[in-house]
Amino acid sequence: MKLKLVSIAILFLLFSCKNEKKAETLAVDSTQQIEAKQENASLDLEVYDFAGFEKFLKKKDGKIHVINFWATWCAPCVKELPYFEKLYADYKDRSVEVLLVSLDFPHLYDKKLKPFIKKHQLQSKVVALDDPDMNSWIPKISEAWSGSIPATLIYKNDTREFYEQSFDYDELKAKINPFLNH
Numbered sequence: 001m002k003l004k005l006v007s008i009a010i011l012f013l014l015f016s017c018k019n020e021k022k023a024e025t026l027a028v029d030s031t032q033q034i035e036a037k038q039e040n041a042s043l044d045l046e047v048y049d050f051a052g053f054e055k056f057l058k059k060k061d062g063k064i065h066v067i068n069f070w071a072t073w074c075a076p077c078v079k080e081l082p083y084f085e086k087l088y089a090d091y092k093d094r095s096v097e098v099l100l101v102s103l104d105f106p107h108l109y110d111k112k113l114k115p116f117i118k119k120h121q122l123q124s125k126v127v128a129l130d131d132p133d134m135n136s137w138i139p140k141i142s143e144a145w146s147g148s149i150p151a152t153l154i155y156k157n158d159t160r161e162f163y164e165q166s167f168d169y170d171e172l173k174a175k176i177n178p179f180l181n182h
Contacts, residue, residue, distance in 0.1 A: 045117075046128070047106070047109070047128045047129075048127060048129055048131075050129070050137035050140070053101070053129050053131070056099055057140075057153070057155075060157045062157065063095040063096065063156065064091075064097070064154065064155075064176060064180070065156070066087065066097065066099070066152065066154050066176070067101060067153045067155075068080075068084050068098070068099070069149050069151045069153075070100060070149055070150050071103045071149060072112045072116045073104070073112075074150065076150055077150040077166075080168070081100070081120065081122070083169040083172055084098050084100060084167075085124060086169055087169070087173070087176065088123060088124040097125075098124040098125070099124065099127065100122065100124050100125065100126045100127075101126075101127055101128075101129050102126060103149060106128070106130050109128060142162035144162055145164055146164060148164055150164075150166055151165075152165075152167065154179060156179045
């Protein structure tokens with residue numbers, strides 16, 4: 001009988017310790033989730049409708065503007081982002097500006113987009129374009145654009161080129177070079 005009571009007491013202690021550890025783990029996980037949300041909330045993300053975004057398409061400042069339309073859910077887009085980042089790093093002193101325009105869904109900004117920007121330490125300017133009337137603004141960027149991404153607009157003053165394709169770094173450089181000499 002004594003052995004039974006001792007066994008029950010030991011089992012009770014073991015299970016109560018496990019529950020304490022689970023509670024501690026849950027508390028730590030909750031704290032980490034709250035901290036991650038706060039970090040993402042502190043990351044400034046400029047969000048535009050097309051009317052507000054349009055200013056990025058019409059600069060006549062003698063610089064080469066590379067505007068890449070992408071989303072975190074687009075595998076080819078994500079694959080080419082390092083090439084745009086390298087272009088930014090290599091050409092920023094040569095009057096080349098890179099703008100990464102996220103077409104992610106607004107409800108994913110905090111859950112997906114901001115953590116992606118932070119994880120990949122994107123140095124290029126990133127903005128979000130939140131305008132559901134795609135049929136009206138896509139042709140304003142390029143009449144040739146079907147709406148698929150990745151897509152890239154490169155322009156300098158009034159000279160514009162539009163590409164609905166993925167790039168590697170050498171291809172990007174090749175598209176930039178004529179603008180450097182222009």
